[in-house]
Amino acid sequence: MNSRIKYSWNRFEDGFDKTGYAREFPSIAEIAEIFGRWEKQFSDRFRYVVAGKSQLGQDVFRCEISDFGIADDDKQNVLITACEHGGERNPTTTAIKLMEMLLEDNERVAKIRRKVRTVIFPCANPDGYTHFSPFAANSECVYAGYDFVGRSNTLEGEYIVGAIKELIPELMISVHGTWRDYEKSVVQEDTGVAMASIFSRSYHKYLIEQMNKEGEKFGFAYAGGEDDDERLIANNVPAGCEHKFYSTGPWVNTPGVAYSLAHSLAFTIEVANDFSGAVRLIRALELGTERWQGALYEGYPVNVIAPLGLSRIVSAGRSAQNRRYSRAELWNDKIRNFCYGTIQYPLKGANLFYWTTLPEFSAFTTSHPEKRLLVDSLFDFLSRNCAQVNIRKLRKLFNEQLDYPVSAYSPVTGGYGKPKDSSVDRVELDNAFGLQIRLPFKVNDAKFYYNGIPVSEFDGVESHCWSGGNWSYFQIDLPGEFVQNGIGVFAIEYFV
Numbered sequence: 107m108n109s110r111i112k113y114s115w116n117r118f119e120d121g122f123d124k125t126g127y128a129r130e131f132p133s134i135a136e137i138a139e140i141f142g143r144w145e146k147q148f149s150d151r152f153r154y155v156v157a158g159k160s161q162l163g164q165d166v167f168r169c170e171i172s173d174f175g176i177a178d179d180d181k182q183n184v185l186i187t188a189c190e191h192g193g194e195r196n197p198t199t200t201a202i203k204l205m206e207m208l209l210e211d212n213e214r215v216a217k218i219r220r221k222v223r224t225v226i227f228p229c230a231n232p233d234g235y236t237h238f239s240p241f242a243a244n245s246e247c248v249y250a251g252y253d254f255v256g257r258s259n260t261l262e263g264e265y266i267v268g269a270i271k272e273l274i275p276e277l278m279i280s281v282h283g284t285w286r287d288y289e290k291s292v293v294q295e296d297t298g299v300a301m302a303s304i305f306s307r308s309y310h311k312y313l314i315e316q317m318n319k320e321g322e323k324f325g326f327a328y329a330g331g332e333d334d335d336e337r338l339i340a341n342n343v344p345a346g347c348e349h350k351f352y353s354t355g356p357w358v359n360t361p362g363v364a365y366s367l368a369h370s371l372a373f374t375i376e377v378a379n380d381f382s383g384a385v386r387l388i389r390a391l392e393l394g395t396e397r398w399q400g401a402l403y404e405g406y407p408v409n410v411i412a413p414l415g416l417s418r419i420v421s422a423g424r425s426a427q428n429r430r431y432s433r434a435e436l437w438n439d440k441i442r443n444f445c446y447g448t449i450q451y452p453l454k455g456a457n458l459f460y461w462t463t464l465p466e467f468s469a470f471t472t473s474h475p476e477k478r479l480l481v482d483s484l485f486d487f488l489s490r491n492c493a494q495v496n497i498r499k500l501r502k503l504f505n506e507q508l509d510y511p512v513s514a515y516s517p518v519t520g521g522y523g524k525p526k527d528s529s530v531d532r533v534e535l536d537n538a539f540g541l542q543i544r545l546p547f548k549v550n551d552a553k554f555y556y557n558g559i560p561v562s563e564f565d566g567v568e569s570h571c572w573s574g575g576n577w578s579y580f581q582i583d584l585p586g587e588f589v590q591n592g593i594g595v596f597a598i599e600y601f602v
């Protein structure tokens with residue numbers, strides 16, 4: 107940290123004390139002073155606004171760090187909140203430490219700034235931060251009263267939910283920390299878990315592992331939740347087995363809202379030491395600049411909206427922003443009208459993945475008397491309902507496979523079955539959607555068909571083929587208007 111940024115409040119200047127505890131905390135006015143100075147010094151990469159006033163009339167800051175010389179279209183959006191629990195002040199100093207590191211002149215963070223737009227609420231709950239008392243208004247919890255559609259009953263919560271709706275963040279991290287008696291007690295540091303809340307966990311283990319490894323380099327120890335407590339978390343615990351699980355509360359916290367509204371990779375971290383939190387968060391941001399194994403694009407793995415074994419409906423688009431809008435549209439609403447299915451296993455060099463929004467076909471897939479012949483029936487149905495289709499080619503591709511079962515899935519019923527809302531018989535999409543097939547082995551070459559017609563013959567349809575680890579991936583991106591046909595089949599013919 108040679109290029110340490112100087113500012114007058116100097117808790118960090120003395121290095122970190124042995125326990126890692128903060129001994130002093132800057133006031134809200136002092137924090138504003140730091141931000142004011144940064145804004146002048148780093149006008150190309152730092153800005154802040156007052157998102158609104160707290161219940162006691164204090165400023166709620168919203169900071170943004172990014173390379174402002176580069177358009178945001180292809181950046182990943184990350185939202186970080188700190189001090190949602192008012193008694194937890196060291197998350198605020200952790201956020202300041204993080205920003206200090208992010209503003210430095212070195213290639214590692216410069217790359218993050220080019221590729222990631224980081225929005226930070228460093229002190230989400232200034233009343234709780236300042237008064238450090240359970241009696242101050244809203245000192246306990248910003249997210250009190252959240253629900254999964256993004257309602258909040260606190261002013262401060264509204265600002266955060268507003269940011270989630272605006273940013274549709276790929277990554278959302280809520281930073282928590284030492285509670286009130288910070289001079290006497292230590293919180294266990296952990297990443298991606300909070301005991302007893304299922305909505306604080308990450309759905310991606312690699313990111314958590316990478317963050318913890320980064321902290322371990324500097325000597326910090328992390329609790330791993332289920333991993334090192336050898337205990338599962340569960341929502342519906344069978345009576346009599348309560349003591350065998352982490353119990354989960356019904357409450358909704360900020361990561362829960364981000365997951366629900368934006369399909370964000372969202373979770374909490376616990377921080378006892380500012381530096382531990384900052385280095386873990388830097389690593390989390392850095393991962394947004396990398397291409398993950400199996401991913402088509404650089405950035406966080408958040409595009410799979412509807413998985414079904416080896417086939418998946420994904421958000422699609424050329425830029426990160428396109429995919430973000432697609433993701434929000436499918437995730438929040440449209441995907442519930444889809445029913446989709448695949449030949450159970452990739453066989454003999456060909457595989458198909460069908461989707462439908464037609465209730466009659468969704469029902470048909472579940473009620474068909476001879477499931478073994480469902481592929482055959484699918485082609486018949488397709489030929490009657492879809493204008494542009496080459497049934498001969500489809501039959502040729504799958505001639506030897508008509509005896510194999512097709513599996514079908516509806517996101518609403520959570521299993522095999524027709525969507526509950528069968529009154530919706532036509533779905534419109536403003537954005538593209540992708541159909542993906544992945545195979546757990548290497549493939550040398552593949553041909554792509556949509557409704558039996560080579561994909562190259564469709565305007566505006568993009569095809570992608572790539573590998574990750576030992577997986578092979580095949581994907582077509584369909585413009586939103588394709589969904590108006592109500593049914594379609596993506597097929598690949600592959601050669602190993």
Ligand SMILES: [Zn+2]
Pocket residue numbers: 191194282283
């Ligand atoms: Zn907390």
